[in-house]
Amino acid sequence: MMNKQGRPTQPAAGDGSAPATxxxxxxxxxxxxxLLFEMGQDETTGVDLPxxxxxxxxxxxxxxxxxxxxxxxxxxxxxxxFVRLSRNNYAIDSGLYPLGSCTMKHNPRxxxxxxxxPGLGDLHPMQPTSTVQGALELMDSLAHWLKTMTGMPAVxxxxxxxxxxxxxxxxxxxxxxxxxxxxxxxxxxxxxAHGTNPATAAMCGYSxxxxxxxxxxxxxxxxxxxxxxxxxxxIMLTNPNTCxxxxxxxxxxADALHEAGGYFYCDGANFNAIMGRVRPGDLGVxxxxxxxxxxxxxxxxxxxxxxxxxxxxxxxxxxxxxxxVVHGENGFELVEAEGDDGQTFGRLKGFHGQMGMFxxxxxxxxxxxxxxxxxxxEDSVLSANYIxxxxxxxxxxxxxxxCMHECLIDDTFLADTGVTTLDFAKAMIDEGYHPMTMYFxxxxxxxxxxxxxxxxSKESLDLFADTLRFLTxxxxxxxxxxxxxxxxxxxxxxxxxxxxxxxxxxxWRPPEPARAAE
Amino acid sequence: xxxxxxxxxxxxxxxxAIGVDSIxxxxxxxxxxxxxxxxxxxPHHKGEMEVEGILRGLADxxxxxxxxxxxxxxxxxxxxxxxxxxHLIQRSEFLTAYTPYQPxxxxxxxxxxxxFQTQVALITGMDVANASMYxxxxxxxxxALMACRITRRDKIVMxxxxxxxxREVTETTVKFTDLTVTASPADADGAEDLLAxxxxxxxxxxxxxxxxxxxxxxxxxLAEACHAKKALLIVVVTEVVSLGAVMSPGAMGADIVVGxxxxxxxxxxxxGPYVGLLATxxxxxxxxxxxxxxxxxxxxxxxxxxxxxxxxxxxxxxEKATSNICTNAGLCSLAFTIHMALLGGKGFKQxxxxxxxxxxxLSDRLAGVGGVDVVNASFFNEFTVRLSxxxxxVVEALAARNILAGVxxxxxxxxxxLDDLMLVAATELNSEQDIDALSGGLAEVxx
Numbered sequence: 001m002m003n004k005q006g007r008p009t010q011p012a013a014g015d016g017s018a019p020a021t022x023x024x025x026x027x028x029x030x031x032x033x034x035l036l037f038e039m040g041q042d043e044t045t046g047v048d049l050p051x052x053x054x055x056x057x058x059x060x061x062x063x064x065x066x067x068x069x070x071x072x073x074x075x076x077x078x079x080x081x082f083v084r085l086s087r088n089n090y091a092i093d094s095g096l097y098p099l100g101s102c103t104m105k106h107n108p109r110x111x112x113x114x115x116x117x118p119g120l121g122d123l124h125p126m127q128p129t130s131t132v133q134g135a136l137e138l139m140d141s142l143a144h145w146l147k148t149m150t151g152m153p154a155v156x157x158x159x160x161x162x163x164x165x166x167x168x169x170x171x172x173x174x175x176x177x178x179x180x181x182x183x184x185x186x187x188x189x190x191x192x193a194h195g196t197n198p199a200t201a202a203m204c205g206y207s208x209x210x211x212x213x214x215x216x217x218x219x220x221x222x223x224x225x226x227x228x229x230x231x232x233x234x235i236m237l238t239n240p241n242t243c244x245x246x247x248x249x250x251x252x253x254a255d256a257l258h259e260a261g262g263y264f265y266c267d268g269a270n271f272n273a274i275m276g277r278v279r280p281g282d283l284g285v286x287x288x289x290x291x292x293x294x295x296x297x298x299x300x301x302x303x304x305x306x307x308x309x310x311x312x313x314x315x316x317x318x319x320x321x322x323x324x325v326v327h328g329e330n331g332f333e334l335v336e337a338e339g340d341d342g343q344t345f346g347r348l349k350g351f352h353g354q355m356g357m358f359x360x361x362x363x364x365x366x367x368x369x370x371x372x373x374x375x376x377x378e379d380s381v382l383s384a385n386y387i388x389x390x391x392x393x394x395x396x397x398x399x400x401x402x403c404m405h406e407c408l409i410d411d412t413f414l415a416d417t418g419v420t421t422l423d424f425a426k427a428m429i430d431e432g433y434h435p436m437t438m439y440f441x442x443x444x445x446x447x448x449x450x451x452x453x454x455x456x457s458k459e460s461l462d463l464f465a466d467t468l469r470f471l472t473x474x475x476x477x478x479x480x481x482x483x484x485x486x487x488x489x490x491x492x493x494x495x496x497x498x499x500x501x502x503x504x505x506x507x508w509r510p511p512e513p514a515r516a517a518e
Numbered sequence: 519x520x521x522x523x524x525x526x527x528x529x530x531x532x533x534x535a536i537g538v539d540s541i542x543x544x545x546x547x548x549x550x551x552x553x554x555x556x557x558x559x560x561p562h563h564k565g566e567m568e569v570e571g572i573l574r575g576l577a578d579x580x581x582x583x584x585x586x587x588x589x590x591x592x593x594x595x596x597x598x599x600x601x602x603x604x605h606l607i608q609r610s611e612f613l614t615a616y617t618p619y620q621p622x623x624x625x626x627x628x629x630x631x632x633x634f635q636t637q638v639a640l641i642t643g644m645d646v647a648n649a650s651m652y653x654x655x656x657x658x659x660x661x662a663l664m665a666c667r668i669t670r671r672d673k674i675v676m677x678x679x680x681x682x683x684x685r686e687v688t689e690t691t692v693k694f695t696d697l698t699v700t701a702s703p704a705d706a707d708g709a710e711d712l713l714a715x716x717x718x719x720x721x722x723x724x725x726x727x728x729x730x731x732x733x734x735x736x737x738x739x740l741a742e743a744c745h746a747k748k749a750l751l752i753v754v755v756t757e758v759v760s761l762g763a764v765m766s767p768g769a770m771g772a773d774i775v776v777g778x779x780x781x782x783x784x785x786x787x788x789x790g791p792y793v794g795l796l797a798t799x800x801x802x803x804x805x806x807x808x809x810x811x812x813x814x815x816x817x818x819x820x821x822x823x824x825x826x827x828x829x830x831x832x833x834x835x836x837e838k839a840t841s842n843i844c845t846n847a848g849l850c851s852l853a854f855t856i857h858m859a860l861l862g863g864k865g866f867k868q869x870x871x872x873x874x875x876x877x878x879x880l881s882d883r884l885a886g887v888g889g890v891d892v893v894n895a896s897f898f899n900e901f902t903v904r905l906s907x908x909x910x911x912v913v914e915a916l917a918a919r920n921i922l923a924g925v926x927x928x929x930x931x932x933x934x935x936l937d938d939l940m941l942v943a944a945t946e947l948n949s950e951q952d953i954d955a956l957s958g959g960l961a962e963v964x965x
Contacts, residue, residue, distance in 0.1 A: 046865065055878035070640055122584055130914065300848070304650075367520075368521070454522055
């Protein structure tokens with residue numbers, strides 16, 4: 001059929017093939033984008049600034065002369081550059097992001113809106129406290145929510161991320177021991193712990209003593225008790241742990257530890273599973289960081305910024321870092337330094353913490369309410385167990401019994417297929433999914449840690465489970481090309497990480513002839 | 519609850535598929551005595567309108583700096599952020615992505631990081647930069663640790679020019695290690711004998727330029743003195759816009775440059791999140807903490823980017839890692855990269871000139887106010903004034919007149935005996951009317 005202009009009204013039947021190459025290198029909406037430094041010219045700029053008034057220079061004769069080397073790019077081109085780059089990213093907004101231990105949940109846009117309100121997002125940290133009472137009240141409200149949800153009496157808001165929170169917690173433990181004149185040298189850390197745990201302990205001057213896991217994926221209670229003595233400063237325990245399991249001996253562990261004079265640091269990375277159902281304070285925890293960017297949905301932003309407030313027990317509260325908010329005679333006050341009688345271990349971060357993240361997290365908590373947070377925890381646990389139930393007959397769960405908000409699968413089901421965990425993960429990319437966390441925790445061979453979060457509908461969970469089953473079937477049928485070559489449909493194929501590390505190229509440099517002309 | 523897609527029917531069907539009767543069965547590993555029957559005693563869920571109203575109520579209880587003449591700096595600066603920046607960082611693909619652990623589907627974040635590292639290296643005059651740290655203060659502490667690793671020495675020397683928070687964070691960070699911090703008294707007049715800071719045990723000397731009090735120093739003699747003693751020079755820059763006008767730390771001989779990148783693209787946001795910069799020489803790259811993005815190729819030979827040199831990091835090295843840090847300031851570094859891309863070399867220099875000129879205008883005006891002495895001979899966009907009354911009182915009195923005048927030095931250095939000093943900063947956002955308001959207000963309050 002042709003229309004009046006002689007154009008066909010229907011496309012010709014396709015043969016399913018695409019051209020091997022295109023002139024531009026682009027493939028339809030899939031654009032190749034150069035580096036900023038490969039475009040632009042010196043005279044161009046993407047801003048129009050007013051002319052500087054004529055004044056004398058007071059730079060002390062230390063002016064910067066010469067070309068800095070930053071390219072000049074127009075505003076439309078800058079916009080297009082970053083829009084094109086963005087299209088090469090997977091994101092929670094575009095699909096299920098089952099990255100275990102990272103809690104990639106929905107990021108409500110209301111939180112972005114409130115973080116930008118004049119009077120919140122634009123406040124300067126050094127304004128007189130009389131002019132920032134709303135901001136201090138917000139910090140106080142967030143502190144109240146965090147303390148109430150965890151059942152802990154104190155909180156330090158300032159740590160900049162989870163690992164910074166760990167440092168904060170361990171420093172308080174060290175300070176408490178020092179104040180008591182107790183010199184201890186070891187911190188117990190389960191083998192399944194996040195890598196930041198031992199790194200943090202080392203920064204507090206402690207040696208790390210690893211505790212084995214038992215065959216149920218929990219801390220081996222006997223191994224723990226055997227190591228417990230008056231040289232143990234504390235334990236760093238993730239609960240729910242990195243295998244996605246609740247440490248059911250946690251209260252016994254805490255009691256025994258306290259009996260021996262140690263403190264219990266809990267890595268709260270997985271608080272999402274238990275919020276509103278269990279209060280860490282009831283478990284005997286002395287310090288625990290909360291990842292606002294996981295549990296309370298402040299966006300991950302491609303790797304930050306995070307925010308890692310730490311809740312403290314009565315025993316550790318006096319050693320918490322500055323600054324903190326108190327109720328004073330004239331409203332809220334900010335304690336930025338303690339006097340000589342103070343016991344704070346000091347300051348961990350410039351100014352007062354990640355305020356932009358506090359605003360978002362409080363907005364999120366107010367929206368959910370205590371009931372909604374509890375429901376979110378339950379839905380996250382339900383969803384992970386549902387995935388497990390849907391795939392357990394064909395894949396290989398690492399441990400028996402229900403999991404918390406993430407389920408752990410080992411690579412037994414891939415035995416003799418020639419397909420590795422890495423291959424399997426890369427094949428998921430071709431199916432339009434971000435892979436699960438791979439090869440972590442280290443205590444399980446070829447680990448796949450799947451955390452669907454509470455943000456997925458049942459239809460979405462079913463499609464994901466069906467996809468896992470499909471890929472498992474293909475692996476077992478010997479369709480290895482599908483895995484070894486994956487991803488084939490992403491903006492890039494597998495990248496040569498060895499070459500990147502052997503001869504690091506960490507910045508753009510001008511091509512050789514241009515450099516010679518400098 | 520609008521954020522939770524599962525319906526009651528879905529939940530029932532899922533429980534059946536799992537083979538349990540109720541959600542409680544999935545929490546069977548939680549000991550009975552610590553299970554909560556009800557959620558903690560906090561308000562229940564609220565709709566979007568209601569929550570927004572609560573947050574607006576909190577916002578209204580503070581004074582927005584955009585609504586009054588504002589001259590506050592001291593390590594965080596109010597600058598104009600082009601609309602393009604905030605639009606782009608709110609794109610879903612940047613905002614809601616995780617750390618780029620799967621490079622095939624994270625090239626957007628990775629290429630932007632590579633561009634960020636290049637921009638930071640260029641403006642600091644260094645070879646290489648990491649993918650950012652939490653903020654300038656934590657970056658400073660990490661730089662000091664890095665210098666100790668490189669030199670295998672344990673004495674960190676901090677000049678009196680360094681922002682008190684940077685010094686405090688560094689002191690806290692090494693508090694439980696074998697490293698020591700030797701800090702000079704605050705150098706309000708910019709007269710400290712820097713060469714006297716270096717000795718044979720020194721791992722590094724940390725100086726700030728422009729200093730906390732605003733002074734600009736020629737650090738080349740100090741760099742030479744450091745290198746003669748095999749110590750490293752760490753230069754802190756808290757106002758990164760200054761790098762568009764002031765000789766770069768790299769050109770002065772710095773070994774490590776620490777910066778607070780907030781001024782480019784990131785709002786003041788009551789102190790965070792910000793973006794810590796850390797740059798160094800090629801030869802020290804394997805001692806750099808934090809994430810690094812590097813160029814490579816994919817299976818098809820196409821250029822691509824990956825996180826690299828991860829053998830330094832804690833998920834491989836665990837307790838032997840160079841740092842316990844595992845995040846960067848992702849989205850803030852992206853905002854920095856976009857704003858810097860818009861500025862370009864020409865715009866960056868113009869912005870710096872404009873800031874300097876405004877500050878010179880401000881200092882000329884304040885010098886004519888009775889009871890005000892400008893302390894600085896040199897400065898970029900912030901300087902110190904000595905007042906005839908305690909600065910904290912003056913700042914409060916001016917706040918009551920709707921002028922956010924500056925920062926009393928006593929707020930950051932309560933025991934230094936510098937109660938009469940105030941830091942004042944001017945940026946491109948300050949108008950001549952703002953300058954009139956401050957000089958008029960100061961004249962009234964000090965009379």
